[in-house]
Amino acid sequence: YKQYKFNGNKFEEEHSQYARNTYFDNNSWLSTEYTEGVIRVALTINGESYLFDIKDKKHANIPYFSFRHGILVLTSDKSLLFYTKTGQLLWKYKEEDENLKINGRCIPVVDDVVVVISQDCIIPEKIQGFNIQTGEKLWVLDLSEKGCPNTFFCGEDNMLYGCVPCYKELL
Numbered sequence: 001y002k003q004y005k006f007n008g009n010k011f012e013e014e015h016s017q018y019a020r021n022t023y024f025d026n027n028s029w030l031s032t033e034y035t036e037g038v039i040r041v042a043l044t045i046n047g048e049s050y051l052f053d054i055k056d057k058k059h060a061n062i063p064y065f066s067f068r069h070g071i072l073v074l075t076s077d078k079s080l081l082f083y084t085k086t087g088q089l090l091w092k093y094k095e096e097d098e099n100l101k102i103n104g105r106c107i108p109v110v111d112d113v114v115v116v117i118s119q120d121c122i123i124p125e126k127i128q129g130f131n132i133q134t135g136e137k138l139w140v141l142d143l144s145e146k147g148c149p150n151t152f153f154c155g156e157d158n159m160l161y162g163c164v165p166c167y168k169e170l171l
Contacts, residue, residue: 017042017051024065034059043072043085052087062104069132075104080116082135091135100125110158113138
């Protein structure tokens with residue numbers, strides 16, 4: 001891979017430990033490589049680099065980093081894996097319902113609560129809140145009979161908000 005980052009004036013070639021960099025902000029990124037059941041991780045947070053290996057059946061994808069908690073979240077095989085920035089596994093959530101998958105593109109964190117959205121296609125069926133440090137389940141919403149957004153975010157007021165798409169009837 002060759003990857004370039006715009007520095008405000010021009011594009012400069014980026015250097016990666018493994019494959020391309022996935023950025024969390026301008027000063028923090030992740031680079032991974034998967035070989036024979038091992039994910040090699042290079043995590044850079046504000047100039048500090050952390051290298052560690054994770055044993056897993058598949059390559060983890062769609063990373064999220066909680067700066068407040070110093071926790072890296074990776075999605076892998078219907079699971080969310082929660083690691084310290086030094087590579088210690090804190091806990092793991094696996095979606096057991098075969099009809100549901102985890103929305104790995106939307107993993108909001110509000111205070112000490114990580115929100116896990118399990119959905120069938122794009123329709124959420126279950127939304128759960130877990131303590132991000134321990135994995136203790138704090139609450140669950142069963143939405144199998146109701147409609148609900150599949151995208152959530154933490155607002156500036158530290159409240160959880162959901163986005164509902166708006167469709168106009170086409171004539």
